[in-house]
Amino acid sequence: xxxxxxxxxxxxxxxxxxxxxxxxxxxxxxxxxxxxxxxxxxxxxxxxxxxxxxxxxxxxxxxxxxxxxxxxxxxxxxxxxxxxxxxxxxxxxxxxxxxxxxxxxxxxxxxxxxxxxxxxxxxxxxxxxxxxxxxxxxxxxxxxxxxxxxxxxxxxxxxxxxxxxxxxxxxxxxxxxxxxxxxxxxxxxxxxxxxxxxxxxxxxxxxxxxxxxxxxxxxxxxxxxxxxxxxxxxxxxxxxxxxxxxxxxxxxxxxxxxxxxxxxxxxxxxxxxxxxxxxxxxxxxxxxxxxxxxxxxxxxxxxxxxxxxxxxxxxxxxxxxxxxxxxxxxxxxxxxxxxxxxxxxxxxxxxxxxxxxxxx
Amino acid sequence: xxxxxxxxxxxxxxxxxxxxxxxxxxxxxxxxxxxxxxxxxxxxxxxxxxxxxxxxxxxxxxxxxxxxxxxxxxxxxxxxxxxxxxxxxxxxxxxxxxxxxxxxxxxxxxxxxxxxxxxxxxxxxxxxxxxxxxxxxxxxxxxxxxxxxxxxxxxxxxxxxxxxxxxxxxxxxxxxxxxxxxxxxxxxxxxxxxxxxxxxxxxxxxxxxxxxxxxxxxxxxxxxxxxxxxxxxxxxxxxxxxxxxxxxxxxxxxxxxxxxxxxxxxxxxxxxxxxxxxxxxxxxxxxxxxxxxxxxxxxxxxxxxxxxxxxxxxxxxxxxxxxxxxxxxxxxxxxxxxxxxxxxxxxxxxxxxxxxxxxx
Numbered sequence: 067x068x069x070x071x072x073x074x075x076x077x078x079x080x081x082x083x084x085x086x087x088x089x090x091x092x093x094x095x096x097x098x099x100x101x102x103x104x105x106x107x108x109x110x111x112x113x114x115x116x117x118x119x120x121x122x123x124x125x126x127x128x129x130x131x132x133x134x135x136x137x138x139x140x141x142x143x144x145x146x147x148x149x150x151x152x153x154x155x156x157x158x159x160x161x162x163x164x165x166x167x168x169x170x171x172x173x174x175x176x177x178x179x180x181x182x183x184x185x186x187x188x189x190x191x192x193x194x195x196x197x198x199x200x201x202x203x204x205x206x207x208x209x210x211x212x213x214x215x216x217x218x219x220x221x222x223x224x225x226x227x228x229x230x231x232x233x234x235x236x237x238x239x240x241x242x243x244x245x246x247x248x249x250x251x252x253x254x255x256x257x258x259x260x261x262x263x264x265x266x267x268x269x270x271x272x273x274x275x276x277x278x279x280x281x282x283x284x285x286x287x288x289x290x291x292x293x294x295x296x297x298x299x300x301x302x303x304x305x306x307x308x309x310x311x312x313x314x315x316x317x318x319x320x321x322x323x324x325x326x327x328x329x330x331x332x333x334x335x336x337x338x339x340x341x342x343x344x345x346x347x348x349x350x351x352x353x354x355x356x357x358x359x360x361x362x363x364x365x366x367x368x369x370x371x372x373x374x375x376x377x378x379x380x381x382x383x384x385x386x387x388x389x390x391x392x393x394x395x396x397x398x399x400x401x402x403x404x405x406x407x408x409x410x411x412x413x414x415x416x417x418x419x420x421x422x423x424x425x426x
Numbered sequence: 427x428x429x430x431x432x433x434x435x436x437x438x439x440x441x442x443x444x445x446x447x448x449x450x451x452x453x454x455x456x457x458x459x460x461x462x463x464x465x466x467x468x469x470x471x472x473x474x475x476x477x478x479x480x481x482x483x484x485x486x487x488x489x490x491x492x493x494x495x496x497x498x499x500x501x502x503x504x505x506x507x508x509x510x511x512x513x514x515x516x517x518x519x520x521x522x523x524x525x526x527x528x529x530x531x532x533x534x535x536x537x538x539x540x541x542x543x544x545x546x547x548x549x550x551x552x553x554x555x556x557x558x559x560x561x562x563x564x565x566x567x568x569x570x571x572x573x574x575x576x577x578x579x580x581x582x583x584x585x586x587x588x589x590x591x592x593x594x595x596x597x598x599x600x601x602x603x604x605x606x607x608x609x610x611x612x613x614x615x616x617x618x619x620x621x622x623x624x625x626x627x628x629x630x631x632x633x634x635x636x637x638x639x640x641x642x643x644x645x646x647x648x649x650x651x652x653x654x655x656x657x658x659x660x661x662x663x664x665x666x667x668x669x670x671x672x673x674x675x676x677x678x679x680x681x682x683x684x685x686x687x688x689x690x691x692x693x694x695x696x697x698x699x700x701x702x703x704x705x706x707x708x709x710x711x712x713x714x715x716x717x718x719x720x721x722x723x724x725x726x727x728x729x730x731x732x733x734x735x736x737x738x739x740x741x742x743x744x745x746x747x748x749x750x751x752x753x754x755x756x757x758x759x760x761x762x763x764x765x766x767x768x769x770x771x772x773x774x775x776x777x778x779x780x781x782x783x784x785x786x
Contacts, residue, residue, distance in 0.1 A: 164679040167737040196677040317556040319524040362480045377527040
């Protein structure tokens, strides 16, 4: 059962709002972490300019909280295009993309509805996932966007997801990214394609964004809850981890360990980053980690602790990667000062359309 | 989008029913793999004596398909006990457990409702998860069950989940298990605790069950769909993999790879077993694997293939571990001869009660 410490959540929301406000950065949080319009509304209330989504269901659900949406995912295929263009008329839509195929199909679909769609051309600045690695290709694609009304070229996007941790390798990567981005922006300006929007920013790099000239907006997701990996890589404190999985000890029959009723179907099997092992650690005893898992069993390693739990004891696990944990649950429970206060559904989980029974 | 090849599913169901029937083994499949009463009903129709569940929601939902249920998970805590004992009166219930704490709390809860509950004492035969490693402790716990009416001692259970693959290490482990189990059954008989039920069997070991004297029933789960790991470890053929994730190529911008719209939120991040890498492989091109993932992106490694997919192409991914994939989706789509035929919801996913809004 996922519990969110509401005081910590609010502190996390405030901190990012303050940081971006102070540095004049637009905050467009990625809602993939919480998938809930209720938290999105809190982000908007604190000054976020709009929201970032990855799936069409996320966009459909998030219209409740904001009508300024970035789909940071190429909408490939007719069902996705149809769902995108069926979003309410007052939605201001932007899309990131990296191929001519998507430009042309999106322009056709938007043209039929006579609907303007903003486009950010995606750059690969080292993540090697989506995005064009070469600026010449970025320029070509931006030109293609300009030729394809009713699409509107708005600028560029990148995701620095390969930069993790605060150590010197990360700082060097950040330095390379800064140089590369400046070169690319200069080349775009020269080609008459000055980007109005330069959208970047993951949670781990978010606090460095003011050191990267040219970036106009950031799209962090994880910062609302944080997690063990964010803490282990130095992008938050352990006490900033707002979401834990409440679990119960169900067996102590095998020596040296205790078994809890949270396994890979509750915690995900996300690797640990930085100096750590296992799939999660206890909030109150970070030295006790979930060392092995089955689908419904988590094995707490007791070899490094004097603590000897009994069957029936409850524990709270800080997961390695919180976005996956939220995706694995239907409901999140909000607590304050250890007392239950509220709960909310994970509304934007899954792929099915709100309107039709179409899954894309 | 998870697609199930219905011909393969039916063949898998038939094969296990035939095997267990031929060897006089009771088949009590674990429904954690499909979480759907519709497939459970097909298992019952083919002769399964009942069903195995891990969560209370699974048990609640599966009452639709069978009233003979084994909760192969210790019911720890009052909410779980309440839900267990609130199952319809015509349910014949068995529970596995490994502690006196659970025996006593279960007996109290069952006593209040004057409801008989069968008990299988869980042995650890090498998995090191739940279960008592020492037969003396098994005997003590079985005696405690006998003293705690309305609980009824029915026998023992074990899960050979540590035995994977068909090679000689696995055969040696199976040999050790056989010897250990026979010793334990002998000791139980001597103590006047002859087990009426000896419940074992995972999918990888299922086909060897007839070689393990004493086992009366098996609880395989994965065999309905199979997956890449089951195939790589030799417990099924590649063509027995019934469930694939349909995905679309969304980017080819970075050379040497293609990006599909199925990442860790669709495929899970389950490790590969046997001779393999990555998180899944294409059904039609098993040499093409999902080599990296983000939450909504899967990176297909194209370095070992001449195949050059385009944005918009569709692929079908055989996941490493199918139970997690089903748990990640709301609906499963059934196809036959490549054509859509039906779909069904993953009804027993999650933890919330069908009756109350209690999550345990």
